[in-house]
Amino acid sequence: MLCAICGKNQAVFKLPANYNNNLVSLPLCEECAVKLGFIKPAVNHFTGVYKTGRSEQRVCPCCRTTEREFSKNGAGCSECYKVFKDIIKPVIVKIHGDVKHKTSLENLKGDNIVKSLEMQLEEAKARNDFSEAQRIFDEIQRRKS
Amino acid sequence: MTDLKKHMIVSSRVRLARNIAKIPFPFKMSPFEAASVIDKVFNALKSTGEYNLYKLNELSDIECLSLKERYLISNDLIKNRNIGAVILNSNETISVMVNEEDHIRAQCVLPGLDINTAYEEIKKVDLALNSALNIAYDDELGYITSCPTNLGTGLRASALCFLPGLSTLNDIGKIVKSFSHINAEVRGVYGEGTKATGYLYQVSNKTTLGITEEELVEDVKAMVLELAEKEVKARERILNMCDPDIIDNIMRSYGILTNAYKLTTDEFMSLSADARMGACLGYTPDIDEQKLNTLLLDVQPATLIVKGGKNYTAEERDIARAALVKRMLNNN
Numbered sequence: 001m002l003c004a005i006c007g008k009n010q011a012v013f014k015l016p017a018n019y020n021n022n023l024v025s026l027p028l029c030e031e032c033a034v035k036l037g038f039i040k041p042a043v044n045h046f047t048g049v050y051k052t053g054r055s056e057q058r059v060c061p062c063c064r065t066t067e068r069e070f071s072k073n074g075a076g077c078s079e080c081y082k083v084f085k086d087i088i089k090p091v092i093v094k095i096h097g098d099v100k101h102k103t104s105l106e107n108l109k110g111d112n113i114v115k116s117l118e119m120q121l122e123e124a125k126a127r128n129d130f131s132e133a134q135r136i137f138d139e140i141q142r143r144k145s
Numbered sequence: 146m147t148d149l150k151k152h153m154i155v156s157s158r159v160r161l162a163r164n165i166a167k168i169p170f171p172f173k174m175s176p177f178e179a180a181s182v183i184d185k186v187f188n189a190l191k192s193t194g195e196y197n198l199y200k201l202n203e204l205s206d207i208e209c210l211s212l213k214e215r216y217l218i219s220n221d222l223i224k225n226r227n228i229g230a231v232i233l234n235s236n237e238t239i240s241v242m243v244n245e246e247d248h249i250r251a252q253c254v255l256p257g258l259d260i261n262t263a264y265e266e267i268k269k270v271d272l273a274l275n276s277a278l279n280i281a282y283d284d285e286l287g288y289i290t291s292c293p294t295n296l297g298t299g300l301r302a303s304a305l306c307f308l309p310g311l312s313t314l315n316d317i318g319k320i321v322k323s324f325s326h327i328n329a330e331v332r333g334v335y336g337e338g339t340k341a342t343g344y345l346y347q348v349s350n351k352t353t354l355g356i357t358e359e360e361l362v363e364d365v366k367a368m369v370l371e372l373a374e375k376e377v378k379a380r381e382r383i384l385n386m387c388d389p390d391i392i393d394n395i396m397r398s399y400g401i402l403t404n405a406y407k408l409t410t411d412e413f414m415s416l417s418a419d420a421r422m423g424a425c426l427g428y429t430p431d432i433d434e435q436k437l438n439t440l441l442l443d444v445q446p447a448t449l450i451v452k453g454g455k456n457y458t459a460e461e462r463d464i465a466r467a468a469l470v471k472r473m474l475n476n477n
Contacts (some may be wrong), residue, residue: 013224016206016213018446021409021459025206033459038220040246045293059163063169076173078281078289092286092293099355101287101297117276139279 003029005036008022045091046084060084114143148370152425153373155305155345158216159263159362160252162290162299163274166281169425170291171225171244179228183243183386188233189277190270197236201226207447207456214445221245223349239270247291247299249274256438258369260302264362287354297354300367303389305334306372309422310379313391317346320375328361329368343418348372384426395423397428403474408465413444413470436473444469 001011004026011027012115017039057067061120066077070084081088117140118132124133165185166169168178184289187198192449201222212218212231217240222229227246232241236290243249251270253263274280287297295301311317321331334345346370350361383391402408408416421437423429442448444466450457457465 012224015220015223016210016447018210018410021446023207023210023446023459033220033224039224039314040221043159043292062167063173065173068244073168073172075291077169078164081283081286081289087295092296093223095294096296096352100285101359102355103298106391121279136281
């Protein structure tokens, strides 16, 4: 289906909208949806980080994003931030400055979360859900350390 | 009685962005992964309070549009309709979008200037999520988000402000420039650039990394209070000007708003803004702030259909809107 606005691009989704006092379901391409202010523009902060001609590419083991894809679409999952750390760091400095995450003591609330997790661990053990129990146990250890 | 401080802050909002570790972000996830995230998030929340889950692919276009009109979901979630969902508490002050730009976008919206309470409420949601799920987090980068602009606290605090004084005197642009060095930004809500229809502006923090949540909330609150002070002075100037054109426009707007047989959404936005301005300058009868803020949402076209339970035509909607406005404002 073609975009209702430009009539040229393929519509990527249908947006229910109030258009000229009419309630319609507008088939829209990404470009027109952004131009009309219906959706946010997809800003990729990592465009151009991939250097062509490299014989090897890193690949995120979690979401299988390659370095080339990362350059085109950004991080595919939380693990990408570890895999492509060296590429991401200068971009983050550009956006936020050379700063690290800060959080207040109150927000750490480590004790509350750990207590809650310990309860969940007992519940998982009681119903013999050992894989879930293992996950919760690992999380408790991570927070305690 | 003139009270220049009235009708200033329409609502406060605090929203946070979270993702479950080791699951692809929404733009890359499979339908199976998407469904799994929805289940995990809903299970994490429903054990802490009364929440309802709405999967967007099970809702009609009108229902989706009404949720958007009430600021409970975004168009970006509608774009991800096949994998998106929203979880609402019973009074719709808390809305948790699932599989929008991030796995979780949770917000609390409260009337007036109440950013601190909104933040306390959203902290409870955050605790529920962190207790039940493996939320992606890094000691240096903070909460991991799909877009790096939201890293760190993943928190955006904002207030929706009614600024007819600064707007009429064309001072908004100057104010925006004076705030450029602070961690805050001002933008018009219903219009282009700095001149907004309805004189509504959103004030929110810019950066999310390298600052604690509490500092962020206090920064936004400080800017809102400073803006409010400047707005009061602007309203005083307008009152002292006694400009017949401004007064006439306000009174005509009030007259049409409270007597018209039909009103389009755009007409309502423009007329109600002038009537609200008239209320705080004392030119027209006072209007209850909460009633007007509720009307702002209830007159939207899809919400009229959903709440009215009737599939109105455009003209029937305009008639129903005018009737609703008359009923709410004449019972003032």
